[in-house]
Amino acid sequence: MKVLHINAGLESGGGLFHIVNLLKEAKLANEDFALLTLSEGPVARAAREAGIRTYVLGAKSRYDLSTTRRLTKFINEGHYDIVHSHGARANLYVSLIKKKISAKWCITVHSDPLLDFAGRGFVGNIFTKLNLRAFHKADCIFAITENFAQLLQQRVHLDPEKIHVIYNGIFFHDDSQIPAKYEHMYFNIINVARAEKVKGQDLLLKALKLVDDPHIRLHIAGDGSQLEALKALARQLEMSPQVTFHGFMTQKQLKNLYRRMNLAVLTSYSESFPLVLLEASDNRIPILSTAVGDIHKMIPDEEHGFIATVGSVESIAEQLRKAINMNAEELEEMGAVEKQYLAKNFAIANQLMAIKKVYTSLVQDN
Template identity: 65%
Template sequence: MRVLHVNAGLESGGGLTHIINLLRQAQRQDQDFTLLCLAEGPVAQAARQAKLNVQVLGINSRYALTSLRQLVNFINEGNYDIVHTHGARANLFLSLIKRRISAVWCVTVHSDPYLDFAGRGILGKLFTKANLHALKKADCIFAVTQNFAQLLIKKAQLPAAKIHVIYNGIFFHNDDEIPAKYDHEHFNIVNVARAEKVKGQELLLKALKQLDNANVHLYIAGDGSQLASLKELTQKLSLGPQVTFQGFMTQKQLKNLYRRMNLAVLTSYSESFPLVLLEASDNLLPLLSTNVGDIEMMIPDQKHGFVAQIGDVASITAALKAAIATPPKQLVQMAQTEKSYVASNFSLEKQLTAIMQVYQTLIERDS
């Protein structure tokens, strides 16, 4: 089975991690997977660093529809059985050439398609409409949460039969491979997320203000369009001494940062199945998240972490207070309990096996 994964190539967050990790797992299992990036960028760079089979088509504009013939030729001449797209631009391009290729077309929906272009005015609405139209043409859709699957079925009116829920996974390390924690005097919390409105960092800053505890320090790791306004809000709330903006960090830098953290926090308005929380758990950090996506699958009860209500500063503040009040040894036990649970249920091996089973069914149906 020959499989081609296609992405615009400009991802820099969870989408990039998802694609690279999935192809790394496929490589481990000797599967014939190729990654095609429409343009040079972070995804191709990460793929090369991981020594994956990656090609770049060189389409540098989302409007370069004259390059569609290149994409058709690449797919047909490569004799691919499956083409698997990630992201709105790749979805649009495949929807326009679907009748000209012989491969079965699958899509992974990584995020809420109704929010992907939120705040971009008329152009954003057009992109949203184009992406939803593209999804309707796909042979198969992988939704990374049950919530997204129901959204696609009920709101976008896609056939339930072609939607498959497969949760994200990561590579988990043995505990003895995790660097030892640093001693530190403060209660340190880390938020790893793009600085965008959907990630809700302004809620976290307001909750930190309500907490009124100078011993709590927040580290925000991520870059994005809201970074300047978040820094401005930090100063407005007089939280400067308690908040550190780390900017974009590599996985190696994050692992070092995790060594002096007490809690990983995500206060998003919307998420899929957040890889950043799985990665924090792998590094033996207890978790706190708003009730996004299928988070109850990741944090099933109070023994596994803390859950706050979406968009609710008071609820986030209460969850933070509960975490801070938890004895350190109990937090350590919580982190170990959570890691054991997620490593058993959300590994990349399980994720790839489930995807391959769907691929095989589609090929047999199409033959």
């Protein structure tokens, strides 16, 4: 079975890692999967570095629709059984040629499609409608949370029979492969997220002010439009000495930083199934999140982590206090229990197996 994954190619966050990790696992399993990006960019570079068969269509601009003829030819002459698109731009391109290709078409919904172009006015409304129309044309939809599946049924009015919930996964490492922890004198908290309003780092800063513990140090790893505003808020709250803004960090840099972290925190207003928390857990770090998306699948109870109310500074502060008041051995045990649970249920191999099962049923129905 030949499968072609398609992405615009300009992703630099969770979408990039989702695609590349899935194709890396497919390569290890000797599956005939390839990647096509519409433009040269971070996704193609990361895929090549991972040894994934990668092609670039060469679109000259974000919406260079003149390349759709080349895309049709590439798919048909490559004799692909499945085309699997990721992201609104890739969805648009495939929707325009759907009737001209023989391959079955799948889409993965990585984020709320009703919000993807929010705040972009008339043009944003147009692209939202085009993306939703693409969903109706596709042969199958992969939703990465139950919440997304329900949204697609109730608000996009998709046929529930073509929606498949398949959770994100990562490569989990044996503990022997994880670098030893550094000794440190503070209670170190890490937040890995873009500095955008939806990520709620302002809530985290305000919650830490409520906790009022001078032994806490917060490390924010991520760049974005709110970075300077967050720095200003830290100064306003008189917390600058306790907060380090690292900006964008590579995976290698993050792994080194994880070596001296006690807790990983995500205080977002909206998420799907955050890979950054899976990665923190892989590094044996306990996790705390607001109750976004399907986070209860990731943190099923209080033995596996901490869940706070979305948008509530007081609730986040309460959960932070619980973590800070646990002794080192208890926190270490929580991290071990959570990693064992996640590695069993959300390894990338599980994700690939579930996706292949859907591919097979589509091809057999052809």
